[in-house]
Amino acid sequence: MPEPYPESLFHHAERLRKIPLRTLFAEDRERSFLCRNIEGIYVDASRQRLDAAAWADLLRVAEQVEPARSDLFAGMPVNETENRPALHPALRDPRPEGLVVEGVDILSEVHRQHQRMREFAETCATRWQTVINLGIGGSDLGPRMLCETFPRASGAPDVRFVSTLDPEELNAALHGCDANQTFFIVASKTFTTEETQRNFSAVKQWLVEQGVGSGEVMEHFAATTAATDRAQESGIDAQRIFPFWEGVGGRYSVWSTVGLPVVLHAGWGAFEELLAGAHAMDEHFREAEAESNAPLLLALLMLWNHTFLGAATRAVLPYNQGLRTLPRFLQQLQMESLGKRADTHGELQEVAAPVVWGGSANDGAHAFFQLLHQGSQVVPVDAIIARGDLENERERALLAQCLSQLDLLASGRTSEEVEPADGVAPGHYVHPGDRPSTLFLMEDLSPRRVGALLALFEHATFSVAVFWGINAFDQFGVEYGKRLSRSLAEALQDSSVPAPGHTLDALLDRLRHR
């Protein structure tokens, strides 16, 4: 269990609630103790409600990350409830060997699978026009996001994604596809996921309906899975089964063979750079002193905003369209890793894990920013933007929008600053300010920078889980929810089956008797 937080932090929080960010900036125009420059990402947290004294005391909490951090990189079972390591750092480790987990030299196996992905991508480019990834959750969000972020390589197939049970989604993805030119990746850690298995069945049927010979249907499939036996039993050729391991959690799996769609879309070189950027962040997280460690900064900011200042949510606001799915990716990473109450001993605690939400910031400025600016509720903001070319009027305008919004959130607008308006009380124009934010100013959206950015958030998530005394790598809450629907589907079909659960009797009567 983590140690109790230093008592002084509660006093700092009380004190800093009353000090406007304007005042903190008037005293120190740089506030550089809250800024980091790492791997082409300038992390500017100067608009967080901390001063040097509070920061110094907060840093003491960071010490708790050891020994968990050492265990993570050593391949020890940091996922204690499931008695597994968390192998995502190993997936981007360039060393040829040197990490033995349960008797297996995991690094050489990682490189062997990466090599297979690379070779497979080369054969795909000339053979298939369209590749559709069938996967959901961790088998969908990471590769989907990165295929939006990175440009399509010359000659690469058109890579699409289908995740849900709604047949409309699959129909839309298949629209206009030539069956002879369409390939599918069945992405499922357990190879039992209901949505993915139903989509797998549906596309096999589609291929046959489209005239693909029954002997050739299975040539249209690959699998990325930790259950290679099941994939093989389903008829997928072992040559096209790309394994990953139990120790790779879905939300941490884009670095594994689950990233195959990214290799197909953006090319092996891009994927290799992605891994290199993440590895550089791994090294930084592992080696940098706490006061300059970027993942620890983010973790401490989450602790500060949610445990000490009581914020219920955090908004993730990318300004670039290429990062439009980042809010959903970080939502999964953080809500699935942190949204639990059982500490590492199974005791139920209050955990301050926030709802992570957000979306395109430029769109948001014309919509939900109203509440960020003038609502009662304080929402800490993460704004992410590629610096762009300041000589380009349009890119300059986008950066100016981003920075002016963050300044307004922090600085506010007092009633004295409001110009009198006919018939409108000044209160309507007041912005309370003191809304904290962190700016992620990226040199560019190259795979290396994006890899570093994702690893930054992974390690921040892991670290704050340590501060909160929970396991960032299990997800018992989503697993149980997935299991319950089968008996309900039966009850919907057969009126003699009693309604499961405790709240569905009357609703099932209604549905079954019409």
Next chain:
Amino acid sequence: MPEPYPESLFHHAERLRKIPLRTLFAEDRERSFLCRNIEGIYVDASRQRLDAAAWADLLRVAEQVEPARSDLFAGMPVNETENRPALHPALRDPRPEGLVVEGVDILSEVHRQHQRMREFAETCATRWQTVINLGIGGSDLGPRMLCETFPRASGAPDVRFVSTLDPEELNAALHGCDANQTFFIVASKTFTTEETQRNFSAVKQWLVEQGVGSGEVMEHFAATTAATDRAQESGIDAQRIFPFWEGVGGRYSVWSTVGLPVVLHAGWGAFEELLAGAHAMDEHFREAEAESNAPLLLALLMLWNHTFLGAATRAVLPYNQGLRTLPRFLQQLQMESLGKRADTHGELQEVAAPVVWGGSANDGAHAFFQLLHQGSQVVPVDAIIARGDLENERERALLAQCLSQLDLLASGRTSEEVEPADGVAPGHYVHPGDRPSTLFLMEDLSPRRVGALLALFEHATFSVAVFWGINAFDQFGVEYGKRLSRSLAEALQDSSVPAPGHTLDALLDRLRHR
């Protein structure tokens, strides 16, 4: 100002916090006082933490909606700060005349513009392959969502949407377009919106670059705007300028000419049905007694969950891909309408307006549902699903997923119900339950049902604003934010311009000196 809430409600909240939903269902398996059936939408709020006694007292608050509701439908200036009516109900009023606002017979003008949209759509279908809507916020989200929800009519153009400053978004939309076959709608209430004006300029240049004669470029444009003079000055033919009015707020504007892309995509018949469904909900809101009034139910649930039970957020979770943008639409509708602290007299208050977030529920079940199920924070849920065909295995499975998730959120899983597992403490498997939800079970996603659904949320939003004493129709917070970026763009370009704001000095030095 609204009256104080009945004291008894605070006692009910305290009492009901301790009564599990399981117990409430054991006492009354139907809880039909929280269910409504209206316009093919079955609203099932039985899983909300209310009993009959609390509901009876909560209903007394509903009386406050009069006289605001009468004023709304009478075209009175319910938008008091801007001294304007809120005309969205008039936009779907089928009466030929009878609503005079500031001396203008608004209904005949509404019908005249709808008729123009209809005729224009007929000429478009044969002339243009692709239509791109250039608009942001209220000029984007509504039509974008509905073009995803409704099927494309036979012979209809391919309708696309571009909202932001990021040139990548525009480039992606123009990709593969034949300039001679591509038409643009410039959608902007003020016709000054920076993003939209820059996109307007960029596509004019694109048309010329693609070889469209300079005399023909402006034939590729229409405008939907409340600033018809500005649109005409920009060179758009008056024949293709489709006005709406100051009294139509952006987030309430999809019923106006802003809905033109929907008419082009889905056909006039679909749009007419959309209006009819919304009008039916208007009549219901206006006439139904409080105890059976669906918008008032939703408004009272927001009051209950956010003011009395303290929930900071609400999740909007559609199960159908066709409604995937509904969370963003309702996010704008509710966070922009309610995210403010100034009451109607301009006095600053604490307002319990929630962060509205969400996304595809089926995807969420493999991701952020972890926090909904096992987190400390209680998130009320709105789940929306079309009933589907229960004979179809796949559609049945989707409905079963939805209902079993809502039951688990409500019922939870106690430590006694957990089967012992090797080495894992039962606490990891416990679901606390008592997470409230409202199910919106729709007959189908036809335009009429969807129109009714959107109007249901509009009126709920308006009503809860009355309860909270705020104006649902202004948005001073986003307006000021939009204005500030110009001086910052100058400062980014010219180092002699001082940094505006209070927090940007050091950051601008950094950006300008590299």
